[in-house]
Amino acid sequence: xxxxxxxxxxxxxxxxxxxxxxxxxxxxxxxxxxxxxxxxxxxxxxxxxxxxxxxxxxxxxxxxxxxxxxxxxxxxxxxxxxxxxxxxxxxxxxxxxxxxxxxxxxxxxxxxxxxxxxxxxxxxxxxxxxxxxxxxxxxxxxxxxxxxxxxxxxxxxxxxxxxxxxxxxxxxxxxxxxxxxxxxxxxxxxxxxxxxxxxxxxxxxxxxxxxxxxxxxxxxxxxxxxxxxxxxxxxxxxxxxxxxxxxxxxxxxxxxxxxxxxxxxxxxxxxxxxxxxxxxxxxxxxxxxxxxxxxxxxxxxxxxxxxxxxxxxxxxxxxxxxxxxxxxxxxxxxxxxxxxxxxxxxxxxxxxxxxxxxxxxxxxxxxxxxxxxxxxxxxxxxxxxxxxxxxxxxxxxxxxxxxxxxxxxxxxxxxxxxxxxxxxxxxxxxxxxxxxxxxxxxxxxxxxxxxxxxxxxxxxxxxxxxxxxxxxxxxxxxxxxxxxxxxxxxxxxxxxxxxxxxxxxxxxxxxxxxxxxxxxxxxxxxxxxxxxxxxxxxxxx
Numbered sequence: 001x002x003x004x005x006x007x008x009x010x011x012x013x014x015x016x017x018x019x020x021x022x023x024x025x026x027x028x029x030x031x032x033x034x035x036x037x038x039x040x041x042x043x044x045x046x047x048x049x050x051x052x053x054x055x056x057x058x059x060x061x062x063x064x065x066x067x068x069x070x071x072x073x074x075x076x077x078x079x080x081x082x083x084x085x086x087x088x089x090x091x092x093x094x095x096x097x098x099x100x101x102x103x104x105x106x107x108x109x110x111x112x113x114x115x116x117x118x119x120x121x122x123x124x125x126x127x128x129x130x131x132x133x134x135x136x137x138x139x140x141x142x143x144x145x146x147x148x149x150x151x152x153x154x155x156x157x158x159x160x161x162x163x164x165x166x167x168x169x170x171x172x173x174x175x176x177x178x179x180x181x182x183x184x185x186x187x188x189x190x191x192x193x194x195x196x197x198x199x200x201x202x203x204x205x206x207x208x209x210x211x212x213x214x215x216x217x218x219x220x221x222x223x224x225x226x227x228x229x230x231x232x233x234x235x236x237x238x239x240x241x242x243x244x245x246x247x248x249x250x251x252x253x254x255x256x257x258x259x260x261x262x263x264x265x266x267x268x269x270x271x272x273x274x275x276x277x278x279x280x281x282x283x284x285x286x287x288x289x290x291x292x293x294x295x296x297x298x299x300x301x302x303x304x305x306x307x308x309x310x311x312x313x314x315x316x317x318x319x320x321x322x323x324x325x326x327x328x329x330x331x332x333x334x335x336x337x338x339x340x341x342x343x344x345x346x347x348x349x350x351x352x353x354x355x356x357x358x359x360x361x362x363x364x365x366x367x368x369x370x371x372x373x374x375x376x377x378x379x380x381x382x383x384x385x386x387x388x389x390x391x392x393x394x395x396x397x398x399x400x401x402x403x404x405x406x407x408x409x410x411x412x413x414x415x416x417x418x419x420x421x422x423x424x425x426x427x428x429x430x431x432x433x434x435x436x437x438x439x440x441x442x443x444x445x446x447x448x449x450x451x452x453x454x455x456x457x458x459x460x461x462x463x464x465x466x467x468x469x470x471x472x473x474x475x476x477x478x479x480x481x482x483x484x485x486x487x488x489x490x491x492x493x494x495x496x497x498x499x500x501x502x503x504x505x506x507x508x509x510x511x512x513x514x515x516x517x518x519x520x521x522x523x524x525x526x527x528x529x530x531x532x533x534x535x536x537x538x539x540x541x
Contacts, residue, residue, distance in 0.1 A: 051540060054246040055522075058261050060274025060387070061531055062414065063251040064224035068206040069190035070142055070150040076228075076251055077209075078438055079532030083230055084126075085190035085213030086238065088117045088136065088171075089183060093534035094293070094526050096441045098183045101238060102131060102191055102214060110180035119169040124235050125193045126218040133165045138194035140173075152188045154452040155445055158480050177481050181442040188439055216242040216536065227251060243524075243539035255279075255387040262288065262516055271517035271525065273533050276387060277334035283516050290516045292336060295529025296345050296446060297435040298507035299328075299392055304427050305504060306462040309374050316503040318368035319379070319429070320358040323399045325509055327360075332391040337511035343447070343496045345510040350443040352493045354500035358508075365403050378406045383431040384414040388511065396431065396508075421460045430460075434507075437530040443492045444480055450505050451476070451495075463504045472498050 065074030069081050082090070090101040098106055103117040123131040140163040142148055143156050159179040164172045175182065196202060196212050209222040216236045221229040227250045232242035250269065252258040255276045261269045263286060275283065280290050301320070303310040310316060325339035338346055342354045369377065379400060383389055393409050400407040417430065436449035450457045453473040458464035464473075472495060479491035500506065515527040524538040 052245040053540075054248055055244045055535070055540075056248045056250065056269040057533055057535070058250045058252050058258050058269045058272035059531075059533060060253060060255075060258050060272065061251065062225065062253055063222075063228055063249070064415065066207045067209045067211050067222075068203060069188075069192065070139070070152050071207065073151060073438065075438065075531035076249070079534065080219070080228055080230065080249065081190060081211065081213070082187075082215075082534060083217040083536065084211045084215045084219055085192065086215050087187040087189050087191065089186040091184050091187045091440075093528055093536075096184050098186065099239065101187075106183065110183055111178040113175040113178060115173040115175070115183075116166070117171050117173070119171075120238060121169070122237050123214050125196075125214050126212050126233055126235070127193070127196070128235065129193060129195060131191060131193075131214050132168050133171045134168075135191050135194045136171045137163055137165055138198065139189055139192050143189060151455075152439075154448050154455050155185050155188055155439060156182075158448075158477065178483060179480075181440075181444060184440055184442070185445065214238075216240055217247065220246070225251065240536040244535070247535065249533075253385070253387070259283070262518075267518070270521050271515065271533065273513065273515045273528075273531060274387070275514035275516045276391075277336050277514065280334075280514060287518070287520065288516045289519045289525075290514055291527035292512040292514050293527040293529030294345065294347055294510070294512045295435065295441075296348070296437040296510065297433065297513050297530060298340065298345075298510045299389055300432060300434050300505055300507045301503075302430045302432070302457075302461055302505040303503070304429070304460075304462060305466070307426060307428055309372060309377070310428065312372045312374075313502055314368045314372040315374055315377075317356075317358070317501075318365040318372070318374075318403070319400060319405070320365075320503050320506070320508075321361045321368065322365035322403045322405070323358065323396060323508055324360045325358070327399075328392055328395040329509055329511075332395055333388070333509065333511050336514070337509045339509055340507035343499050343507065344443060348441070348443070348446075350489055350492065352496070355497045356500040356503075358503075358506075360399075362399075362403050369403070369405075376406075377404075378408070380408045380410055380428050381431055382417060382420075382427055382429065383409065383411045384417050384433060385411050386414065386433045389431060389433050392508075393431065422456075435530040438532070443489070443496075444476075447476060447492065447495055447499070451499060457505060461504050463502075468498065468502060 059076050061075040063076040065077055066072040067077040069085055072078055086101040088103040089098040089106060091098050100106055102119055102123055104120055107115040119131055125131060143150055143153055159176055159182055161174045161176045166172055193212055197206060211219045216233055217230040218233040220231040227248055230247045232245050252261060258272055259279045262272045275290055283290050303316050305311050329337040341357050342351055344351045383393055390411055397407045397409055436446040439445055439449060453464055463469050475495050479488055479495060482488035482491055513529060517525050521541055522538055523541050
């Protein structure tokens with residue numbers, strides 16, 4: 001989820017725009033119709049009945065983050081981009097199995113070091129221009145360019161050596177070593193039109209919301225902090241055709257109005273993600289389906305390791321042992337979560353209980369603080385304002401207060417928190433939500449999402465230069481290159497043990513995300529274990 005993310009070597013204007021996407025009014029960009037502000041920005045377009053009626057969906061996250069597919073970690077824009085753009089391969093939103101999207105087939109041998117791809121005949125972008133191999137090279141060139149700051153670079157640069165053009169509709173991906181997990185990662189390389197985004201200033205336009213792809217839906221209107229409208233693209237000839245003529249996606253971050261929008265006989269929307277746990281029973285009683293997806297979604301704590309005393313691992317561990325995570329699950333999450341026993345959630349196939357597990361142990365926490373020579377500690381806990389994260393804050397404060405740590409809670413808008421981090425401003429501890437499953441399921445990807453040596457998370461934590469961090473990064477690289485699956489898994493688990501012990505950026509709980517929809521109107525929906533929605537297989541009843 002946003003709720004953050006990029007991969008970059010140094011802060012700058014593009015990085016800041018890419019992280020926060022801070023916008024004022026609605027966009028008015030060339031080639032982006034309907035992008036004017038106005039009172040119609042959140043109405044439910046279309047009639048109430050018939051196959052051409054508008055689907056109205058509520059997304060519980062902001063739509064004012066970056067829309068650049070190579071850069072964004074915004075839950076809203078990533079979900080929308082999966083409908084607007086295509087990769088050579090895309091993945092099922094739940095199983096994450098790859099399927100042919102812009103390419104005509106999945107490579108037969110995932111262990112090969114050259115993967116050939118032929119583009120789908122007749123594929124066009126939403127402005128009618130044909131998709132060609134040059135567009136593929138354009139996007140991968142940006143991703144692999146060492147001088148370009150993108151989030152997705154960290155998911156490709158270790159194993160993808162180059163992309164070669166064979167002819168106008170054929171490319172070859174050349175791998176540095178066999179890496180079968182790379183097939184599912186190709187959905188992160190959304191193919192964008194070179195003739196649009198190679199122009200001066202075009203990447204900034206993408207950050208602000210301009211989106212032109214080859215997928216089944218085109219962006220018809222975009223109103224930051226309000227809504228985005230998607231329309232079926234009649235020129236689409238791929239495998240997952242649009243089932244809705246028009247979709248109006250509303251962004252409603254606050255829990256109460258989000259629930260109200262899908263409640264009752266006059267509900268203004270047919271589905272919503274990010275359902276508060278306290279509302280599940282009432283919504284089910286009103287005839288809605290409410291389903292959960294358990295995965296890597298988590299509440300994490302991140303420490304500024306250059307702000308004393310958080311440079312001392314004993315202090316970080318003390319604050320982790322102090323947290324009553326089981327009480328947090330019971331009270332704030334209403335049972336829809338699990339205390340972290342690893343960086344990976346317990347249902348992950350590569351999960352192994354970490355050598356350091358932060359079970360609630362206030363006496364151990366006090367002893368660690370004494371050993372570190374820390375007395376009278378005061379902590380300012382900065383947090384994002386995601387509704388379920390805010391619900392967790394009182395338990396965090398009570399846990400730290402109980403060991404004599406005077407705690408101040410500072411919840412802020414998510415964009416404000418990460419703007420502050422992007423600017424390199426000082427902080428002590430941040431509590432926020434994260435979910436690497438937005439990008440994929442494999443353990444290497446999940447680890448690199450937060451612990452890539454040059455990504456923003458490590459810059460935020462100021463830890464990348466630490467000797468333990470440098471040893472961790474070397475072990476991660478060796479694990480990525482390890483050809484034996486069993487050995488590779490063990491090496492990655494060893495990396496996760498280091499991450500657990502150091503407690504620089506680490507989950508407190510993994511929680512279940514809830515999605516609600518009206519089964520009398522919609523079918524083909526499945527709850528995702530990460531923020532956002534995917535309607536590529538959904539349809540009207």
